[in-house]
Amino acid sequence: MSAPDRTLAEPFEGSGELRTLRDQVREFLDEEVIPAEPELAAGGPTARATLTALQDKAKANGLWALPHPRELGGHGLRLAEYLCISEIEGRSAYGPVALGSDSLLDALMLQRYGGAEVRERFLEPLVQGRLTPCFGMTEPGRSGSDPSLMITRARPDGGGWVIDGHKWFCRAKDADFITVMCRTEPLGVPHAKAFTMFLVPLPSEGFSVVRPLTVLGAEDGHCEVAFDGVRATARQMIGGRGEGFPVSGERLSLGRTLRAMRWLGQAQRAFDLMCNRLHQREAFGGLLATKQLLQQHVFDSYTDIRSARSQVLRAAAMLDAGQDVYIEVATAKVLASNALYQVLDRAVQIHGAEGLSDSTPLAEMFRWARATRIYDGADELHTHMVAKRILKRYEQGGGYDFSAV
Structure with missing residues (x-):
């Protein structure tokens, strides 16, 4: 098989060191991680x-830990640099878990908002x-999609806190700690100041796994969990009291x-x-690659990936610059989750019955692709909020400048 077109995997030229690192990660994925997927x-x-063997090799x-700060034992890549690596890890x-970036x-949350005791105990081993x-x-x-509806509570008790409630779709199966969002303030306090982590x-x-999900x-490690009188101290707060929403918002953006x-x-x-399959399978007197309708699948998939990728890079640049990034x-x-879903749908279609089986990785990939449209906030929520914010600018006499860098 010929080498892939690198233009699909390079968001920018970058330094020679970064290009070398990117190639090393791709080689590690192709030769070590992907062949081990059935066992994993x-x-x-x-x-x-x-x-464990993969992590030791990395x-x-x-x-290992390429995007983590150097002071935490990582490689110290900036977000814009790491994106071209994360794309290949993905x-x-x-x-990501094999290379320690997951x-x-x-790690960033604990470094920025954890107290000294939390950082000393958890950060380096994490x-x-x-x-x-x-x-x-x-x-x-x-x-x-509406986190203000959360009812898990932490109440003051004897100089500490007691947590009661349920959470789900958290990967608690083999976890060593959980960061949990709780209401700590009474009703009537603005939501932005009513929750603490x-x-x-x-x-x-008092903590238990109710069931795997x-x-x-x-199964992929997600669970429903219960907190029944779980005790915590103020030293276990991530951020200050009432700062749960701002801290989680920063985490969610990244x-x-x-x-x-x-x-x-x-x-x-x-x-x-998909493209390799089109060159390998013949039907109706010729390769599938010669069929115009299937060529349309290639074009649509290429443009889906390209457009979503440009938007992700723009969002990352704005994050690095410390700008207001929610819209981007x-x-x-939304663009990335839909691109993944649509490209996989076309790839499964082109593989036919084989695409529905475990003969290729497509069936498992398709399952996770469908979930991405709900994870990190449903697509409908983000569509609504982006449109609402843009329209508010126009209502206030402003506009949206598409030429802005």
Whole structure:
């Protein structure tokens, strides 16, 4: 097979060192991670052993924790630099965890907003892959698109706090700690100041896993969990009292941007499979690659990836510059999730019955692609909020400048 067209994987020229690093990550994904996907997907002790071996190889090859700050033991890549790496990591759902970048959101959150005790106990082992985090925000029976509806509470008690409530779709199965969003202020306090986040080590008395959750029939570590009188101290707060929304908002902006780029890595892998399939299969007197309708699938997939990718890079540049990013990040999330879904749908269609089976990775990829349109806020929420903010500018006599860099 000929080498892939690098224009699909290069957001900018970058330094020679960055290009070399990007090629090393791609080689590691193609030669180490992707071949191990069946073992990793099977779960159990064999999967854990395989993952540990991959992580050890990544560390030995200088590919571990590339986006983490140097002071935390990482490579120190800036967001704009790391995006071209995250795109390649995302070609496999196991890429980020194999390369130690999946903990970036939690590590930055603890570094910026955790107290001295939390940072000393959790931060370094988290970056080194010795601890597994999870994040508890969404609640069963409540609209995850409206976090103000959360009812998990933390109440003051004897100089500390007691947490009661339920969370779900958090990866608590093998987690060593959970960061949980709780209401700490009475009704009537503005939502932006009514919630606080606590880091709860696991296991903790009063914490339990209610049940594992499946995503379209498959388990991937998501659980429903319960807090029944879980005790915490003020030193376990992430940010100050009432600062849960601002801290989680910063986390979500970065998380949506990173995941959007990883989703595009998945889309590019599906694009590769689709285009190769068109050159390998004959029907009705010629290669599928010669059929005009199927060429339309190639064109549509190419433009979906390109347009979404440009928007993700714009959002990342604005994040790096410290600008107001909601419109750009939310738009990037919607475009990337839809690009992934549409490209995979076309790739499955072109593979026919084989695309529905486990003979290719497409079926499993398609399952996760459907979930992306709900994760990190449903697409409908972001569509509504982006349009609302843009229209408000016009209502106030302003406008939207598409020529602005």
